[in-house]
Structure formats: C-alpha cells, structure tokens
Amino acid sequence: MSSPEFRLEQIRRMIVTADQMRSIEQRLFDAGMPVAALMEKVAGRLSDRITELFPPCKVGILVGSGHNGGDALVVARELHFRGYEVRLCCPFSHCKDLTASHLQYAKSLGISCESEIESLRSSNFLIDGLFGFGLTRSLEDPIAAMVDRINEWNLPIVSIDLPSGLHTDTGQALGTAIKATHTLCLGLWKLGLLQDNALEFVGQAELIDFDIPLADIAAILGDPAPIQRITPDWAMSALPLKRPASTHKYKMGHSLLICGSRRYAGGALLTGLGARSSGVGMLSIAVPESLKPMLSSHLPEALIIGCPETESGAIAHLPDLDLSAFDAIACGPGLTLDAAPIVEKILNSDRPMVLDADGLNGLSQLGTVPTLQNRQAPTILTPHLGEFKRLFPEIEIECRSTAVREAAKSTGAIVLLKGARIAIAAPEGQVRINPESTPALARGGSGDVLTGLLGGLLAQNLAAQSKISLLDLTQTAAWWHAEAGILAAQHRTELGVDAHTLTQFLIPAIAVSKKS
Known part of the structure; x- marks a missing residue:
C-alpha cells in the first residue's frame, strides 16, 4: 500500500x-x-x-x-x-x-x-x-x-x-x-x-x-499518465548524477560542444559555462580558430579545438575529429546560418546529440528533419517557437503539449519546446511540462546555457550507463535551468539576470533545492 x-x-x-x-x-x-x-x-x-x-x-x-x-x-x-x-x-x-x-x-x-x-x-x-x-x-x-x-x-x-x-x-x-x-x-x-x-x-x-x-x-x-508536470522531487531525483568513489574524469563523460562564430562569440562561451556546471568529466569545445584564445581564458579546463573559419568568421568545417571519442555532442549556439554542412556531419555520426539555435536552422535548411528517425543514436531538439515553426510548419501550436508530441513522434527525437512553460515530448508519446520559470530568462543567451547544461548531463549519463531515461534527464535540465533563473531573479531582480549571471546560479540552485 x-x-x-x-x-x-x-x-x-x-x-x-x-x-x-x-x-x-x-x-x-x-x-x-x-x-x-x-x-x-x-x-x-x-x-x-x-x-x-x-x-x-x-x-x-x-x-x-x-x-x-x-x-x-x-x-x-x-x-x-x-x-x-x-x-x-x-x-x-x-x-x-x-x-x-x-x-x-x-x-x-x-x-x-x-x-x-x-x-x-x-x-x-x-x-x-x-x-x-x-x-x-x-x-x-x-x-x-x-x-x-x-x-x-x-x-x-x-x-x-x-x-x-x-x-x-x-x-x-x-x-x-x-x-x-x-x-x-x-x-x-x-x-x-x-x-x-x-x-x-x-x-x-x-x-x-x-x-x-x-x-x-x-x-x-x-500508467504513467501521458502528460505530466515536473515536480522538484522528480527533477532532483536525477541530481547529482552518481559518482562512484573510484571514478575518474573519463568515466564522467566527455562532451563536445560545436558552437560560436566571430559575430556570436558569446554563444560559445555561454554554452561552455552551462556544460561546465553540469559536472561533466571532460569538455571539448569546437570553435572558429579566432575564438580559441578567448575560450581558453574563460574555460581553462576545457579542450578548445580551433576550426578553420569562413571569411565571415564562422566554422568552415570540423578538423579531422574522431567523433566516436565523445559521449555526446551539443551543437548550434552562435554558429550562424553557414552551419548546415556541420550539422549534416554530426547527423551522420553515431553520437547522441543536442541540436539548438543554428543547429536547428541548419537542420531545417537540409530538409532532413524526418530522417532523424534513421539516426543510430538519440537526438534532442530544443527549439523556441520560431524555430519550431520552421522545423514543423505543418504542426498547429494551439496546444503546446500536442505540438511537441507530434514533433517527437514524427522525428524519433526528444523535442523540448522553449517558452514560459517548457514542454518536452518523447517519441513514445510521453509529455512533460515544467510549471515554473521566470521572465528573467527572456534574455539573449539563456538558451545557450541550457544547451551546454543538457549536453553535459547527456554525456555523463551515457558514460555512466545510467538508468535515467533521456526524457527524465531532459526534464531535469529544463527544471534546473529554470530554478537557476528564479534564484538569480530573487537575488538580482528580473532585470539583473543576464545569461552570464545565470550560469553563476546553476550550482547554488541545486544546493538550495537539496536543502529544501
């Protein structure tokens, strides 16, 4: 009983x-x-x-x-x-x-x-x-x-x-x-x-x-109910990810971030800071060669991979990377619309991946959204409303939970639709809604932080062969990100939560939740 x-x-x-x-x-x-x-x-x-x-x-x-x-x-x-x-x-x-x-x-x-x-x-x-x-x-x-x-x-x-x-x-x-x-x-x-x-x-x-x-x-x-509301206890049940006493950095996941351009250098930094807060064991960040000094100075523990760049300062192509060396890939923030070839390359890999921002725009340019079903590894898409409409123009958004369910079913991917109330769906039809957030997160770069955080959690989860489902992991990342925004707004007001500040409240938000 x-x-x-x-x-x-x-x-x-x-x-x-x-x-x-x-x-x-x-x-x-x-x-x-x-x-x-x-x-x-x-x-x-x-x-x-x-x-x-x-x-x-x-x-x-x-x-x-x-x-x-x-x-x-x-x-x-x-x-x-x-x-x-x-x-x-x-x-x-x-x-x-x-x-x-x-x-x-x-x-x-x-x-x-x-x-x-x-x-x-x-x-x-x-x-x-x-x-x-x-x-x-x-x-x-x-x-x-x-x-x-x-x-x-x-x-x-x-x-x-x-x-x-x-x-x-x-x-x-x-x-x-x-x-x-x-x-x-x-x-x-x-x-x-x-x-x-x-x-x-x-x-x-x-x-x-x-x-x-x-x-x-x-x-x-x-059982379970098809649409569920994320609760603090449920989200926190996945945090922190378990660390055996005898573990080492390579057992705690290796995440690759592909992000940034000369125009959107901050996107790479914010994504990296989000990933760092996830606790991932190893972090590699692929950026245009000109961004390498800046990233190295702000994220000295990360391995910064300089990539050939276009005249506009975007990544021209990835160097000869063995993608199988990484547990998960997060791609998109700040790449610019020149990203389609890079997106295509990682789509053809067997690595789990998170696609956001220009990663999603590249996917839409390629016209390969339906072929995600054929990927050999999990895919997580994190669009805001405009990106969602470009990816899924045929899906009505009168009801957000219905829309993400249809998108997840059609792609075989987990789909996280950003907004004041984030809705997440798995291909099997389960939907989760995060009931708490703050308008303070309506700032450029907040989504980049979530991409890095989710990519880092995904890499750790897979490296540890955890039994936490990808849907549960995604909802935990969304909840954690929102709680950090709420805590930051309490300390700095809604006007004071820029994306960089948000990254500084990710760990305190977990500490506060553990105490409560």
Missing part, C-alpha cells in the same frame, strides 16, 4: 484534459460517491485554503449556474460562519438543482445575492465561481462585459479550478477571461493552466487535492 506522501507526489505530477477529468469524476459517481458529498469535501478544502490566504474581511463571490457555482456557494456558507462579510453575485436566472439548493440556503442565512456586480466593488477580494472546467464557447455579453469590468477593478481574485473564460485544454481566453491572482485547481492539474496562453490569467496556481484514488486516475489516464 502506497504512503500518503507517495500518492500526493503522483497526484502533483498528473495533468488532465477536460474530457479526462470528466471521465475520472464519473467513475467516482458511478462507484457511489454522491455529487453533494464531493462538493462539500471540495468546498471545505477550498475554504481552508482561502482563510489561509485572506483573514476575515469583505468577500464578493461570483456564482455560476453549474457545479462550479455550487462549490462557490458552499465556500460562501463556510466563510460566512468563519466571520467573513459575504456578498454574492449570480447573473444567471436558472441554476442546476444542487447549486440552486445551496443558493437558497445561503439566502436563508442572510447572505445577500444580486444579479449585478457593482455590489461587489467594495470587497477586499473576490472568489470566481462562474465557470468550471470544460468551457468551450466564448463568453458573450452581459457575462463578457461583467468579466471585463471585474478585471478593471484590480482586486485580488481567487478562481475556483481555473479562471472563468479559459479553455481547459489550450489555456486560450474564450473571448475574455477572469484575470485571477490565485487559481485553486481541483483534484488534478488542468492542461490549460500550464500553457503559455494562460499565464496572464492564472496568477499563483495551487492544487487542491480531494483524495481521488490513484486507481481511478490510472483507469482513465493509464
């Missing part, structure tokens, strides 16, 4: 679509769980969390006609008994039976209910219980106008399950949506809350567990 801690960790990882959540709840009801009992349980836990967030004060509650509105009404009752001054606004003339019963009881307690929102204007905070998961139609007036008016007030807003007006799966605002400061997601994480589209609406998101049995979840999602 699993422990409560194990169950909660599994719950925190799982992400559901609207259809999946509907099916899971139906299993509970079919097993005999009364809808009213579940509503009471959910609302009780919501009330407990809300009282932690806000002391007794004036609260305005927006009540929908469905069960989300019913949850809000039970919360209203509980807050009323705990000393809050509660006011309701229900703009609907008809409600579901259970919701209507709770509304009737709330009124009997003397809680006022209006159909217009102005009565809530003097509230200290609002609770949004208008719409739950599964909304697919755009909001129309007068509800849309009401939502826009509420957003203008700039009051703290706690949304139940997800902000009203958001599509549960894509995170798109359906015409308009509540801009919450807190979202208390019920039971399991809804996919839309982890999409970049939703960020301006969600605020601080938290999961409110209400004890869904793991067996009921697995019956609908499978």
